[in-house]
Amino acid sequence: MASHEQPDPNPDAASTELVRPRRLPETPPPPIPDVDISNSDLASVEYSQHRTKLSTHRTGLSEHRTSLSEYRTDLSTHRTDLSTNRTEMSMRRTGMSFQRTRLSAERTLMSVIRTALSLIGFGFTIFQVFTKARDSGLLKIGTAAPSNFGLALVALGVLLLIVGIGYHVNFMRGLRAERNRMAHDGLVHAESAYPVSYTLLTALVLLMIGLYAIVSMAFDLAAG
Known part of the structure; x- marks a missing residue:
């Protein structure tokens, strides 16, 4: 009969291909012997030999069916292992997707920080330039409008x-919950x-600086 080859138990082996048992040649059952019923002893022996052949x-046939059944079982186990590996890889890809989404949110907050920093820096610079020019008497015209413009830029950056911080915190809370x-x-x-989100910490520090800049500028305007 055809032998059944088991799959390699080592998953890291070079070959894990399952080999199907060879097809069993079609062999007809032994023919019924032509027995001389007049000789009972001889007929009994011939019938016994025929039963042995059957x-x-x-x-x-039973051994071949057993080999096919074992092959189907091994094939099902192999498919189950492949499905488990695919599920494992899918779970890890999903986990990495959460990390990539988190990094994307960090980059978005960094863009907000850059824009706010530009607004606060330009606004504070404009305010200081026109305030110093007014105090030194270089400009004889009113400087309230340029100073207010600088203050508005700083306020816009702080806003x-x-x-940006509120959106980032709300988004990250939803992402963590999911x-x-x-x-x-x-x-x-x-x-x-x-x-820990160092980008968020940087944004909070910049927010404190921007609020301090607004307060100091407002006091300067009131004093002027």
Whole structure:
């Protein structure tokens, strides 16, 4: 009979291909012997030999069916392992997608910081230039409008920072909640932790600086 080859138990082996048992040649069952019923002893022996041949034939068929059944079982196990590996890779890709989304939110907040920093820097510079020119008597015209424009730029930068920080915090809270929910449902590993957002800390520090700049500029205008 054809032998059944088991798959390599080592998943790192070079070859994990399952080999199907060879096709069993079609062999007809042993023919019924032509027995002389007048001789009972001889007929009994011939019938016994015929039953033995039939049993051997059935045993061969049973062994081949067993080999096919084992092959189907191994094939099903192999498909299950492949499906498990695909599920594992999908879970890890989903986890990495959360990390990429988090980094994208960090980059968005960095863009907000750059824009707010430009507005605050330009506004404070404009305010200081016209204030110093007014105090030194270089400009004889009124300087309230340029100073107010500089103050408005700083206020706009601070407002942009407040909106950006609020959006970033709200988005990150939703992202963490969705990640925790998927981890609870077993859809993602969630092994990598979210680190402290230094971008958010920088934005908060810049917000404090911008608020301080607005207060100092407002006092200068009131004193002037």
